[in-house]
Amino acid sequence: MKDKTPTAWKFVNADAEFTVRNPERTSYLYFPLTNDGGLKSSVTPELQGDAKVDQNRFLLTPVSVEDLHHSSYGRNFWLHDDCGNTWSVNGRSPAQRQAVGTDSGDVVTLDAGFLWHRVNRENKSIGFRAEVTSFVPAGCSPVELMKVRIINIGDSSRRVIPTAAIPIFGRSADNLRDHRHVTSLLHRIYTTQRGIVVRPTLSFDERGHRLNKTSYGVCGADADGSLPVGYFPILHDFTGEGGCLDWPAAVVENLPVTAVADRYFEGYEAVGAIRFAEKVLAPGETAEYLLVLGVGESEYHREDWEYLDSAAFDESFTNTKKHWREKLGTLNISTGNVDFDRWFKWVTLQPVLRRIYGCSFLPYHDYGRGGRGWRDLWQDCLALLLMEPDGVGELLLSNFAGVRMDGSNATIIGEKSGEFLADRNCIARVWMDHGSWPWLTTRLYIDQTGDCEFLFKDQVYFRDCHIKRCREKDERWDLTQGVRHRTKSDKAYQGTVVEHLLIQHLTAFYNVGKHNNILLEGADWNDGLDMARDQGESVTFSAMYGGNLLEIADILEIAGERIGKTTIELGQELAILLDTTGSGINYESVTAKRELLNTYMNSILPVVSGRKVEVTIAEVAADLRRKGEWVLAHIRKKEWIRNSEGFSWFNGYYDDGGNRLEGDHQNGVRMTLPGQVFTLLSGTATDEQVSGVVDSVNRYLWDDAVGGCRLNTDFGEVLMDMGRCYGFAFGHKENGAMFCHMAVMYAYALFARKRTEEGWKVLSGIHRQSMDFEKSRIFPGIPEYFDARGRGMYSYLTGSASWYLLTMRNQVFGVRGCVGDLVLDPQMPAELFDEAGEACVETCFADRQLRIIYCRKSGDAGKVSRVSVSGKDVDWEMAEGEAVIVRSVLESLQADAVHEIRVELN
Numbered sequence: 069m070k071d072k073t074p075t076a077w078k079f080v081n082a083d084a085e086f087t088v089r090n091p092e093r094t095s096y097l098y099f100p101l102t103n104d105g106g107l108k109s110s111v112t113p114e115l116q117g118d119a120k121v122d123q124n125r126f127l128l129t130p131v132s133v134e135d136l137h138h139s140s141y142g143r144n145f146w147l148h149d150d151c152g153n154t155w156s157v158n159g160r161s162p163a164q165r166q167a168v169g170t171d172s173g174d175v176v177t178l179d180a181g182f183l184w185h186r187v188n189r190e191n192k193s194i195g196f197r198a199e200v201t202s203f204v205p206a207g208c209s210p211v212e213l214m215k216v217r218i219i220n221i222g223d224s225s226r227r228v229i230p231t232a233a234i235p236i237f238g239r240s241a242d243n244l245r246d247h248r249h250v251t252s253l254l255h256r257i258y259t260t261q262r263g264i265v266v267r268p269t270l271s272f273d274e275r276g277h278r279l280n281k282t283s284y285g286v287c288g289a290d291a292d293g294s295l296p297v298g299y300f301p302i303l304h305d306f307t308g309e310g311g312c313l314d315w316p317a318a319v320v321e322n323l324p325v326t327a328v329a330d331r332y333f334e335g336y337e338a339v340g341a342i343r344f345a346e347k348v349l350a351p352g353e354t355a356e357y358l359l360v361l362g363v364g365e366s367e368y369h370r371e372d373w374e375y376l377d378s379a380a381f382d383e384s385f386t387n388t389k390k391h392w393r394e395k396l397g398t399l400n401i402s403t404g405n406v407d408f409d410r411w412f413k414w415v416t417l418q419p420v421l422r423r424i425y426g427c428s429f430l431p432y433h434d435y436g437r438g439g440r441g442w443r444d445l446w447q448d449c450l451a452l453l454l455m456e457p458d459g460v461g462e463l464l465l466s467n468f469a470g471v472r473m474d475g476s477n478a479t480i481i482g483e484k485s486g487e488f489l490a491d492r493n494c495i496a497r498v499w500m501d502h503g504s505w506p507w508l509t510t511r512l513y514i515d516q517t518g519d520c521e522f523l524f525k526d527q528v529y530f531r532d533c534h535i536k537r538c539r540e541k542d543e544r545w546d547l548t549q550g551v552r553h554r555t556k557s558d559k560a561y562q563g564t565v566v567e568h569l570l571i572q573h574l575t576a577f578y579n580v581g582k583h584n585n586i587l588l589e590g591a592d593w594n595d596g597l598d599m600a601r602d603q604g605e606s607v608t609f610s611a612m613y614g615g616n617l618l619e620i621a622d623i624l625e626i627a628g629e630r631i632g633k634t635t636i637e638l639g640q641e642l643a644i645l646l647d648t649t650g651s652g653i654n655y656e657s658v659t660a661k662r663e664l665l666n667t668y669m670n671s672i673l674p675v676v677s678g679r680k681v682e683v684t685i686a687e688v689a690a691d692l693r694r695k696g697e698w699v700l701a702h703i704r705k706k707e708w709i710r711n712s713e714g715f716s717w718f719n720g721y722y723d724d725g726g727n728r729l730e731g732d733h734q735n736g737v738r739m740t741l742p743g744q745v746f747t748l749l750s751g752t753a754t755d756e757q758v759s760g761v762v763d764s765v766n767r768y769l770w771d772d773a774v775g776g777c778r779l780n781t782d783f784g785e786v787l788m789d790m791g792r793c794y795g796f797a798f799g800h801k802e803n804g805a806m807f808c809h810m811a812v813m814y815a816y817a818l819f820a821r822k823r824t825e826e827g828w829k830v831l832s833g834i835h836r837q838s839m840d841f842e843k844s845r846i847f848p849g850i851p852e853y854f855d856a857r858g859r860g861m862y863s864y865l866t867g868s869a870s871w872y873l874l875t876m877r878n879q880v881f882g883v884r885g886c887v888g889d890l891v892l893d894p895q896m897p898a899e900l901f902d903e904a905g906e907a908c909v910e911t912c913f914a915d916r917q918l919r920i921i922y923c924r925k926s927g928d929a930g931k932v933s934r935v936s937v938s939g940k941d942v943d944w945e946m947a948e949g950e951a952v953i954v955r956s957v958l959e960s961l962q963a964d965a966v967h968e969i970r971v972e973l974n
Contacts, residue, residue, distance in 0.1 A: 069762075070262030071781070071783045072801065073750065074089060075089040075090045075091075075093075075841075076088070076841035076842065077091075077841060077847065077848070078281045078409045078637065079407060079411075079848075080179075082390075082410070083181060083182070083393060084178065084181070084182070084410035084411075084413040084414060084848070085179065085181035085182075086180060086181075086454060086794065086847070086848060087178065087179045087180075088177070088180070088841075089175075089176070089177050090175075090176055090177075091113035091176060091177075091178040091412050092113045092114055092159060092168065092176050093168065093169065094527070094841075094845050095136075095137060095845070096113045096133050096136065096137075096431075096845065097112060097113060097434075097845070097846070097847065098110045098111065098116075098117055098133075098136060098430065098431050098863075099111050099112070099180055099185045099847060100136050100183065100421055100423070100425070100430060100864055101119075101183055101184075101185060101202060101203055101204045101212060102183065102204050102424050102799060103204045103206055103207055103208065103209070103388075103423070103424075104206075104207070104424070105207070105208030105364065106121070106204065106207070106208050106209050106210035106211065106363075107119055107120070107127070107204050107210045107211060107212055107362075108120055108121070108122060108424065108425055108427075108429045109128075109204055109212050109561060110131075110430050110431055111143070111185050111202050112136050112142075112612055113176065113178050113187055113376075113663060114136075114142065114158045114159050114160060114185065114187075115143040115144070115145075115157075115158035115200060116131065116135075116136045116137075116139065116141075116142035116143075116158075117131060117136065117142065117143075117204075117431065118130050118131045118237075119212050119361060119363075120363075120429060120701075121210055121363050123241055123242075123428075123437040123438045123803045124239075124241075124242075124271065125239075125240070125242040125282055125284075125363055126237045126238070126239065126240065126241050127212075127236065127237065127238070127284045127361060127362070127363050128141065128142075128143075128234070128235065128236070128237055128361070129141035129235055129237040129244070130241040130244050131431055132431055132432075132434040133431040133432045133433070133434070136431055140160060140312060140313035140314045141235045141237075141313065141794035141947050142158060142160070142234075143158065143200075143214065143233070143234050143359075143361075144156065144157075144158060144160060144233040144234060144313060145157040145158060145198075145200070145216050145230070145231070145232050145233070145357075146230070146231045146232075146233065146316070146319040147196060147198075147218065147228050147229070147230055147813050148225065148228070148229045148231070148319055148320070148322050149194075149226050149227060149228050149229070150227040150228075151193050151226070152417070153451055154315075154319055154320050154459065155191065155194050155196060156200040157187075157189060157200060157216060157218075157313075158187070158200070159174055159176065159189060159715045160313070160314050161314060161315060162314060162315060163760070164191075171559075172191075173191070174189050174190065174191045175189070175191070175192075176188065176189050176190075177191045180716065181389065181849070182389065182393060182396060182413075182417060183203060183204070183388070183392055183417075184201065184202070184385065184388065184389065185202045185203065185939075186199060186200065186201045186202070186335055187200045187222050187812070189201070190221065190298075191360060192221065192558055193653055194601040195220065195221055195222030195223075196218060196219065196220060196221060196222075196224060196226075196228075196715035197218075197219040197417070197960075198213070198216065198217065198218055198219075199215075199217040199219075199222050200214060200217075200218075201214065201215045201217075201385070201738045202214050203384075204388075205384045205387070205388050205837075206374070206388040206390075206391035206392070207730075208386075208388055209362075209372075210362060210364060211360050211361060211362040211363075211372050211375065212319060212360075212361040212362075213358070213359070213360055213361075213375050213381060213384065213385075213609070213808070214282070214359040214360075214361070215291075215356060215357070215358055215359075215378075216230075216232075216356065216357045216358075216359065216379055217354060217355075217537050218230065218349070218354065218355045218356075218357075219349075219352070219353070219354045220349035220350065220351055220352060220353050220354075221351075221352075222351060223346055223351055224351065225349065225350045225351065226328050226347055226348070226349050227348050227349075228346065228347055228348075228355070228359060229319065229322060229343070229344075229346045230343075230344040230347075230355070231305060231319050231341060231342065231343050231344070232286070232288055232340065232341065232344075232357070232359055232425065233300075233313065233316060233318075233339055233340070233341040233342075233344040234339065234340040234359070234361060235287045235303060235313070235337070235338070235339045236264070236266045236284050236285070236286060236338040236339060236340050237284070238255060238266040238267060238268055238284040238338065238576065239251050239254075239271075239272065240272070240273075240537065243272060246461070247272060249799070250272070251268070251272045251339075252335065252336060252337045253335045254268040254269045254270050254272060254280070255268055255302045255332065255334060255335060255336060255337070255338055256268065256269060256326075256332070256333075256334050257302070257332070257333040257336070257338050258331075258332055258367070258368065259299050259301055259327050259328065259330065259331045259332075260287070260329055260368050260369070260370075261295055261330075262286060262287040262288065262289055262295060262296065262329070262331045262373055263285055263286050263287030263288055263296070263333040263340065263342060263377060264284050264286055264287075264301050264338065264339075264340045264342070264361075265284070265285040265286045265368055265369055265708070266283065266285070266338045267280065267282075267283040267284075267367055268280045268282075270371060270961070271511040272448050280380055281365055282363060282364070282365065283363075283364060283365070283366065283367055283368075283369065284340065284362070284363055285340070285360075285361075285362050285363075285364075285368075285369040285372065286340025286359065286360070286361050286362075287359070287360045287362070287369060287372055287373060287376060287769055288342040288344070288357060288358060288359045288360070288376065289339045289357070289358050289376040289377075290342075290345070290355070290356070290357060290358075291355075291356030291357065291358060291378040292378075294341045294342060294344075294345060294374070295329075296344055296720070297325065297328075297343050297344065297345050297347075298324075298325025298326075298327060298328050298343050298674075299323060299325055299326070299327045299328070299331075299341060299342055300318050300326050300327070300341035300343070300344065301326070301327050301331070301333050301338060301339065301462055302326070302333060302336045302337070302338065302339070303316070303336065303337040303338060304336065304337065305326050305340040306318045306339050306341045308321070308323075316402075318341065318423015319651060325343050327359075327893045330603075336800060340361070342359075344357060345628060348496075349938060351490050354770070356378060358375065358377070358378065358381055358392060360372045360373075360375050360376060360896070363919060369809070370640055373828055374505075376868050381501075381924065382802050385403070386733065392417075393488045395420065395455075396413060396416050396417060396420075396455070397910075398454075398455050398456070398909065398910075398911070398912050398917070399416050399454050399877065399909075399911050400412075400416075400909070400910040401533075401871060401876065401881070401907075401908065401909050401910075402902075402907065402908040402909075402910075403900040403901070403902065403907045403908075404899060404900060404901050404903070404907070405899065405900070407839065408835060410848070411835060411839060411848050411849075412849035412876070413848075414818050414847075414849040415849055415850055415869050415873060416451075416455060416851075416873060416874050417849070418850065418864055418866065418869030418870075419448050419450075419451030419452065419870045419873070420451075420455070420456075421456070421864050421865060421867050422444065422448050422864075422865050422867070422869070422870075423448055423452070423867070425864075425865055426438050426440040426444070426865070427440060427441065427444060427865055430863075430864060430865060432852075432861060432862040433862060433865050438657060438832075440480075440481045441479055441480065441481070442470065442477050442478065442479050442481070442499070442502050442505075443499065443501070443502060443505055443593070443867075444478075444481075444867060445481050446467065446505040446506050446508070447505060447508075447509070447867045447870050448511045448867070448870055449463065449464060449467075449509045449513075449873070450508070450509055450512055450871070450873075450874050451869065451870040451873050451874070453509075453512055453513055453516055453548045454819070454873055454874065454877060454911065454912070455873075455912075457516065457517075457912055457915075460513060461513065461517070461522060462505075462521060464509060464510060464513055464522075465522070465525055465527055465565065466527075467506070468479075468506065468527040468565055468568045469527050469528050469530060471486040471506075471530060471531070471568045471571065471572060472529060472530050472531065472532075472553070473529045473531075473538055473553050473569075473571060473672045473676065474535060474537050474539060474575060474640075474669055475503055475537065475562075475571050475572050475573075475574070475575030475576060475579075476498045476502070476503075476534075476537045477502050477503070477530065477572075478530045478532075479497075479499070479502075488530055488551070491793050493508065494663070496534045496538045497538060497591075497598075497601075498537050498538045498590050499591050499592060499593075499595070500576065500579075500587060500588055500589045500590070500591070500592050500606055500609060501590070501592040501593050501606070501609045501612070502572075503572030503573060503575070503576050503613070504573075504576075504609060504612045504613055504616055504830050505570075506568070506569065506572065507569055507572075507573070507616045507619070508616075510522070510523075510565070510569065511619060511623065512874075512885075514623060514627070514888075515884065515886055515887060515888070515889060516836075516885045516888075516913065516958040517885075517888060518630075518885075518887055518889070518955055519888075520626070520627035520630045520631050520887070521631060523564065523565050523566040523567065523569075523624065523627050523632075524564050524565070524624075524627075524633070524636070525565055526562060526563065526564055527562060527563070527564075527565060527568060528552045528553070528561065528562050529552065529553040529561060529562075529568070530551060530552070530553070531545070531550075531551055531552055531553040531554070531564070532545065532551060533546070535669070535673060536669045537575075537579065537589065537669075538590075542673065542674060544674055545674070547646050553675070553676065554676075555676055555677065555678030556675050556676075556677055557674055557678060558789075559678065561639070561675075561676050561678060563638070563639055564636065564637070564638075566620075566624060566636060567638050567642065567920065568638065569620060570620075570638070570642065570645070570646075570688075570692075571642065571645070573613055573616055573617055573692075573800060574642075574645035574646070574695075575645065575665060575701070576613050576669070577613060577617070577661075577695050578645070578661040578662065578664055578665035578668075579661075579662075579665055580605070580661050580662070581603055581605040581657055581658070581722065581726070582603065582658060582726055583605055583653075583706070583722055584603040584656070584658050584661075584702060584706075584724070585606065585607045585610040585702075585703075585722070586605065586606055586609060586610045586613060587603075587604065587605060587606075588600050588601070588604030588605055588606045588721065588722075589596075589601055589604075590608045591606060591791065592609050592742075592811070593608070593609070593742060593888070594742060594779075594790045594791070594793060594802050595743075595793075596792050596793025596794070596796070596802035596803070597721065597790060597791035597793065598787060598792055599724065599787075599788060599789060599790060599791045600721075600722075600724035600790050600791065601721075601724070602720055602724055603722070603725065603726045604721065604724050604789075604790070605721065605722040606720070607703060607718065607719055607720050607721060607722075607743060607747075608720040608721065608740075608742045608743045608745075608746050608747075609746060610699055610703060610751040611700070611703055611718075611746045611747045611749075611752040612698070612746045612749070612750050613663050613699065614695075614696045614697075614698075614699025614703070614750055614794070615670070615696065615700070615746075615749065615750025615751050615752065616698030616750070617692045617693070617695050617699070617771075618692070618696035618697070618751070619691075620692055621688075621689040621692040621693045621696070622689075623887070624636075624685055624688060624689055624692075625685060625686070625689050625691050627887075628685040630887070633685065633888070634683070634684060634685055634686075635682045635683060635684050635685065636683060636685060636688065637680040637681070637682055637683075638680065638681055638683055639676060639677075639678075639679075639680060639681075640676075640677050640679040640680065640681050640938045641671040641672050641676055642668075642681075643681055643683075644664065644667055644668040644671060645664075645668055646683065646687070646688065646691045647664060647691070648687075648690065648691040648694055649683060649687050649688075649691060650700075655695070655698045664951060680899075692932050695760070699752075700750070700751065700752045703718065703747065703752050704752060704753075704754065704757070707719045708757065709728075709730060709731045711731055711732045711737060712732050713737075713767075714762040715760070715763060715767055715768070716757070716760035716761075716763075716764060716766075717730070717739060717743070717744055717761050717764040718743045718744060718747045718752075718753070718757075719731065719743060719762060720740040720742055720743020720744075721740065721743065721790070723787065723789040723790045723888040724789035724790070725789050727789075729790065730743065731862075733783075735782075735783060735785060736778070736781065736782065736783075736784060737768055737781055737891030738781055738783055739765075739768045739769060739777065739780060739781050740763065740778050740780045741765065741769055741777050741778070741810050741811070741814060742810055743780070744761045744764070744814070745810060745813050745817050746817075747761070748761060748814075748817035748818065748821055749813070749817040749820060750814065753821075755821075758821050762818070762823060762826055765777055765814070768781050769781065769794065769833060771806065772833075773858055774799070774805070774806035774837065774845075774854045774855075774856070774858050775806050775833045775834055775836065775838075775840075775854050775858065776811050776830055776833040776834055776835025776837070777806065777810075777811045777814055777830065778804045778805065778806055778807075779802060779803070779804055779805055779806075779807040779810055779853075780804050781804065782798045782804055783798075783803075784804045797856070798856070799855060799856025800855050800856060800861075801853060803853075803860075805853040805854060805855055805856070805861075806837070806853060806854040807853045807854070808834055808850050808851060808852060808853055808854070808866060808868035809866060809871065811830055811833075811834060812834065812850075812868045812871040812872050812875060813871055814830055815830035815831045815875055815876040815879075815960040816871060816874065817951050818830065818878060819875060819879035819880065819895055820879065822895070824895040824897065824928070825897070827875075827879070827880075827895070828880070828895075828897045831872070831875065831880070834850060834868075834872070837854055837858065837860075838850060838851070838860060840858075843857070843858040843859065844858065844860040846857050846859075846860035846863050847863065848865060849864060849869070850864075850868050850869050850872060850961055851863045851866065852866040852868070856860055877909060878910055879895060879905075880894070880895055880896055880900070881894055881896065881909040881920070881922070882894035882895055882896075882929075882950075883909055883911055883913070883914065883918075886952065888914075888955045889952050889953065889954050889955050890913055890914070890952070890954075890955070890958060891950050891951070891952055892935070892944075892950070892951040892952075892953070892971055893932075893949070893950040893951065894921070894922055894929040894932075894973065895928075895929060895972075896922065896928060897929075898928050901922075901924055901929075903926050905923055905925065905926075906921055906922065906923050906924075907921070907922050908920065908921045908956070909920070910966070913958065914955050914958035914959055915959075915963060916958050916959075916961050916963065916967055917965070917966045917967070918958075918966070918967055918969055919966055919967065919968045919969065920971060920972050921968065921969070921971065922971050922973060923924065923970060923971065923973065924971070924973040925974070929973055930973040930974040931946075931949065931951075931973065932944075932951035932971055932972070932973060932974075933972050933973060933974050934948070934970075934971070934972040935951060935953065935969065935970070935971050936969070936970050937961065937967055937968070937969050937970075938967060939970075942957055943957060944957075951971070
């Protein structure tokens with residue numbers, strides 16, 4: 069009888085390495101392997117998955133998540149012995165799959181850490197155990213390394229013939245179903261002393277074929293350095309007529325090799341099938357084989373051979389583990405829950421993975437062609453500021469070059485810093501929330517560093533044929549003019565960072581629908597709200613923009629005071645948007661707002677004057693406050709709804725017919741989580757309204773079965789005037805799933821409004837659901853969402869990780885900046901303290917690595933009563949209930965040491 073019971077993974081040490089038994093009995097598991105500049109791989113417990121450099125250079129066959137179980141294109145390794153047995157080290161043979169969960173089946177254990185993966189497979193009936201270790205070496209080398217270790221666990225000596233068989237795709241992912249066979253005709257296959265290399269003649273592209281300069285290879289050797297005895301370079305020759313990769317004739321029938329070194333083939337599908345010398349293994353004896361899977365410019369990949377040495381492999385493995393340990397060591401927590409601390413380490417990895425992979429190139433993330441979107445760029449920088457702060461200021465400044473002067477922006481980030489594209493699929497659209505995110509990241513940067521000068525640095529603007537927030541095309545513009553907005557004198561126009569921020573927020577302020585909320589346009593944070601472009605409105609992000617306007621006013625005044633600046637220079641055209649510095653308009657008038665915005669849009673086309681006007685910071689701040697306060701008051705008054713059951717919350721949206729989305733409906737109550745998150749976070753909600761929101765979320769959106777707050781209630785129909793997400797099944801993705809990103813932001817907003825208990829309920833719910841392997845079926849970390857059955861979906865590449873880190877450090881531990889000074893304002897529940905009453909966070913601030921230990925007497929975290937560094941009291945002051953240490957105190961500490969700060973709580 070087969071045993072299909074899932075076995076949960078468990079942590080095994082302080083480095084958060086984990087192990088899991090029988091991982092092959094859980095579907096859709098995969099693990100990332102990558103480095104800072106080379107290969108992007110994924111690997112499963114059966115060694116499936118793919119490897120690539122980018123969209124047009126796939127070493128292994130591209131896979132989506134369903135392919136992980138139904139495709140044989142993986143990292144295959146076979147043993148054929150003198151007893152006639154054929155055994156797959158990755159468990160893919162028909163007999164092995166048939167025996168899963170039975171007494172005669174393989175026993176499998178998976179071990180993994182940062183960022184390495186080891187599968188241990190044993191079959192007592194066959195008499196062998198195999199250990200397969202995989203990783204991508206630290207650095208920038210585009211190679212994936214494998215060590216296959218075979219152990220004879222039987223009672224007698226066995227003669228074995230090992231064969232590796234890794235299909236080489238060697239072309240663009242587009243060719244998976246577009247000219248798959250035709251592109252194989254481009255293949256030129258070479259055998260070398262150590263492996264097989266494929267170097268296509270052309271990069272196949274219907275818009276213009278190009279000579280190919282990239283080669284793809286699989287090389288191998290015995291651990292003692294012995295060369296392979298031969299190869300099967302052509303896939304069909306390896307599998308045999310009527311055969312397949314799961315039962316290849318070359319292995320099963322022990323066929324002689326079809327090629328040796330220095331042979332050449334062309335025009336066929338290729339496979340890195342390497343036959344190693346037969347070997348006799350005595351009982352307990354071990355044989356090791358090293359494999360290198362690589363992509364590069366070299367025709368024969370000889371530079372990869374250095375890894376085909378056991379000592380070199382082991383050294384690289386050790387260095388890779390050290391690299392990731394150090395990279396992730398800048399932000400750590402130590403609480404009374406060791407498993408939570410170790411799980412948190414995997415969360416800190418996720419923003420790094422997102423920077424490398426973007427939102428593509430893992431099995432669930434099969435959309436897009438690589439790169440990150442605009443929103444992703446700015447949110448990922450939140451985590452970078454906490455974990456890798458060096459150089460973030462320059463990165464942020466380069467990002468502002470993607471802003472258009474109409475307040476919209478390029479939506480795709482190129483491979484190089486400051487490189488932007490208008491859109492992914494030649495479909496220009498505007499996500500109305502995009503203008504709000506740069507301020508959040510800029511604010512965190514200034515709070516962390518105190519770098520007020522950053523606001524006054526100059527940067528160019530993005531320009532293409534799309535104008536007036538992509539509602540029109542400028543037929544006069546072409547690529548020969550570059551991608552910079554220009555002046556009448558044909559120079560690239562530059563404005564300060566604060567000017568960029570003003571344009572993003574002020575154009576949004578005037579861009580309203582008939583209910584006087586900001587137009588939804590192509591969508592907002594919820595990309596699925598993409599069918600209300602004309603009359604749809606986002607109350608959700610109207611609140612965000614309103615709150616941002618007030619914050620920008622405050623920080624602008626503080627920055628001016630810090631650096632002795634009373635005026636700023638703005639482009640002449642921007643004076644139109646700062647209406648209160650002139651005659652002003654009536655903000656209650658939708659028509660007046662639209663007319664003013666249109667006047668500004670026309671003033672910047674096709675070029676700007678290049679002239680500057682000087683405006684006082686006081687005038688600008690007053691203008692922003694008037695606008696921000698109007699927005700918040702408008703939403704409090706017009707968008708606060710109360711339903712028939714007596715619950716109250718904020719309406720978040722209007723559809724393309726101009727109808728309010730939320731409230732009582734014939735299909736049931738309609739409510740969205742984003743509409744509550746940003747009204748709380750922005751300060752729109754009064755304290756009384758916060759209580760109403762919390763009660764309503766708990767009533768209509770909270771679901772213990774999926775680990776927390778659903779994104780929305782079940783609307784019960786496809787809303788063609790709202791967006792595609794309501795065509796999704798309820799409980800999946802953007803239609804009512806427990807979407808971790810928004811749930812974490814809800815937690816952040818609750819902590820910001822001092823609702824500690826409710827905020828921790830959300831964070832701990834995500835942790836518990838992720839750790840509940842029987843439901844979530846994921847490795848450590850946060851998925852994009854939990855589906856209707858509570859399963860974690862779209863692991864690793866999610867912005868929720870950045871926000872979880874930010875919430876834990878800045879709100880739960882209360883370690884955050886305020887224009888460069890350090891604030892200590894913990895909101896930790898009692899369960900986070902250990903038996904000694906302590907909880908610790910290690911983090912970087914003021915270019916110093918700090919180990920901050922909170923010590924409480926009883927209950928939850930209280931207010932700060934004493935602060936000491938290395939046993940010596942330091943100066944601090946209490947401001948609005950928060951303990952503040954001025955930056956100069958920290959900067960006086962030694963730069964290259966870890967400093968222990970003890971904080972006593974009442």
